[in-house]
Every structure is written in C-alpha cells, then in structure tokens.
Amino acid sequence: MAYRLEYSTWLEEDGVRVLGEREAEILRLIREKGSLTMAAEIAGMSYRQARDLLRDVECAAGARVVATRQGGSGSALTERGEMLLTEYECRARRLSGQIRHLYRNPSFSADGIVIRDDQVLLVRRGKEPFAGRYALPGGFMELGESAEECVVREVEEETGLRAEVLDLIGAYTRPDRDPRGHIxxxxxxxxxxxxxxxxxxxASEAAFFPLSALPELAFDHRRILEDALRRCGRREGQG
Structure with missing residues (x-):
C-alpha cells in the first residue's frame, strides 16, 4: 500500500483563520477570469458557496477582498485581496519547499564492531533489505540521542550484550550504500x-564468528569491518 503525506495550510491573524487553500483558489480564479460566477463554476461549487467563502474571508480580514469592476461588469480583487493572496501563496510555496527538502535529507544510523578472541559479533537480519544475511549490529539514531548512545543501545537490543564505545572507526556516507535511500x-x-x-x-540470530570464516555481509559492512581490523592492526584470519 502506498501512502502519501497530506497537509493543509491557511493564514491566521490573532488566532482567527483568514485565508486557506479553498478561498485562495477562488481568489486566483477571480483574478484570472474576472468573474465570481466563472470562478465558482471552475472550482466546482455554487455561486452562493463561493460568495459565502469570500464573506467569511472579508469578515476575518476586516476589509473587502473582491469588488465589482468599474462599469458593473465582472469582479476583481481589491488591494487587500491581492495582498492576502500574495501572502498566502508565498508562505505556502516556502512551506512546500521546506517539506520537500526535509524528505530529501539523509538519515543517520550507527553500527558496532565487537571483536573478542579473534571473533566478531554479527546478527542475521530478520527484515528487508538483506533479510537472512549477516550484518554488524546497529540501527537508526533516535531523536535526542547521540551516535554513541545509539550504537550502545542497538548492540544491546539486537545481541543482548552491554557494550562500551572504544573509538570511532569512520563515517560511511555513500548515497548508494543502502537500498532504502541515502543513509x-x-x-x-x-x-x-x-x-x-x-x-x-x-535480529533473528546473534553470534560471534571467526574472523577467518566470515559469512557474506550486508550493506558495506565488509568494508567497515576491514577498516576496523586495520585500526587495531589485524587482518581477517589473523590473530
């Protein structure tokens, strides 16, 4: 099932709603077509519904937003109406851009390397991606915790071991390192x-594996492990 984020925007003044997307649509159409009747028809509402929406806006704004054109033919936005519509559109575009930017940001995780007696601690992944493959214990950072706190928590949750951080091996930031996205x-x-x-x-399994007989690892965890072994002066298969 595909989900999509939906949200509503509106202008408020002193806690009173002044202009939302539906009202802004009517004002845009009046600006474009020069007619409240045509604006209502295109927006899929009756003339009375459109008129009542505009009356609510005018009541909240304390000023007319639409007026009859000179000569009595058609409608046009007043100066106040133009100002409100411009303000709404500018703020709505800015918010939309911020939301799109938010969902393009990378996510952050932390992974742990625990080596003991020439063996390394691995977990078998119980979920996709790479379900059934082995990996270093780790997971996503939660709001309000540091990366060090995250890796200690994840190691204990996935393997049952209480651990303490010794040092940072490195940051791994390639956009294609995780099929779920830029993590x-x-x-x-x-x-x-x-x-x-x-x-x-x-994790569906947790165990120590000899460095000399490692299974295939998920993600870029082979590279991470190799970096860790170099840091402590070891090679795979070497005590």
Missing part, C-alpha cells in the same frame, strides 16, 4: 561489559 552510518568499535548473546529486536 549515513557512523561505525564504532566497542568492548563487552556484560550480558549474554541472544538475538532480539530486528
């Missing part, structure tokens, strides 16, 4: 302080 991750080396290995959260 940047910070990878940390950790040491175990307690707990016992048990799978939890999104």
């Amino acid at each position: 940047c991750t910070l990878a940390y080396r950790l040491t175990v302080r307690g707990g016992s290995v048990r799978a939890g959260d999104d």
Whole structure:
C-alpha cells in the first residue's frame, strides 16, 4: 500500500483563520477570469458557496477582498485581496519547499564492531533489505540521542550484550550504500561489559564468528569491518 503525506495550510491573524487553500483558489480564479460566477463554476461549487467563502474571508480580514469592476461588469480583487493572496501563496510555496527538502535529507544510523578472541559479533537480519544475511549490529539514531548512545543501545537490543564505545572507526556516507535511500552510518568499535548473546529486536540470530570464516555481509559492512581490523592492526584470519 502506498501512502502519501497530506497537509493543509491557511493564514491566521490573532488566532482567527483568514485565508486557506479553498478561498485562495477562488481568489486566483477571480483574478484570472474576472468573474465570481466563472470562478465558482471552475472550482466546482455554487455561486452562493463561493460568495459565502469570500464573506467569511472579508469578515476575518476586516476589509473587502473582491469588488465589482468599474462599469458593473465582472469582479476583481481589491488591494487587500491581492495582498492576502500574495501572502498566502508565498508562505505556502516556502512551506512546500521546506517539506520537500526535509524528505530529501539523509538519515543517520550507527553500527558496532565487537571483536573478542579473534571473533566478531554479527546478527542475521530478520527484515528487508538483506533479510537472512549477516550484518554488524546497529540501527537508526533516535531523536535526542547521540551516535554513541545509539550504537550502545542497538548492540544491546539486537545481541543482548552491554557494550562500551572504544573509538570511532569512520563515517560511511555513500548515497548508494543502502537500498532504502541515502543513509549515513557512523561505525564504532566497542568492548563487552556484560550480558549474554541472544538475538532480539530486528535480529533473528546473534553470534560471534571467526574472523577467518566470515559469512557474506550486508550493506558495506565488509568494508567497515576491514577498516576496523586495520585500526587495531589485524587482518581477517589473523590473530
């Protein structure tokens, strides 16, 4: 099922609604067609409905927004009507741009490298992408937590181990590193302080694997692990 974000915008003054999208549409059409009757027809409402909407706007704004043209033929926006419509359109465009920009921003995650006795801690992913493949424990940062807090939390949730951050291995920011979108991750080396290995959260399995016999890893986690091993002066398969 595909979902789409919907939202409404309107201008307020002292907590009173003055102009929303429906009223703005009528004003735009009056500006374009020069007729309230034509504006109402194009907008799919009766003349009376359109007139009542404009009366509500005028009551809230304290001024006329539409007037009869000179000569009595057709309608036109007043100076106040033009000002309100321009203000609404400018603010609505700016908000729309901010929302589009918001949904283009990268997301952030943190991944943990726990090496013990020439073995590395891995989890089997229980969800797509890469369901069934092994990966380093980790996950998305939550609002209000640091990357270090995130990786400690994710390691415990997915593996049952309480761990402490030793150092930062690196930041991995390639836009194509995750099929879900542009997700940047910070990878940390950790040491175990307690707990016992048990799978939890999104992981269907958690276990230590010998560095000499690693399974295929999801995402770019092979590269992350290699960077961590270089940091601590090791190579895969070397004690």
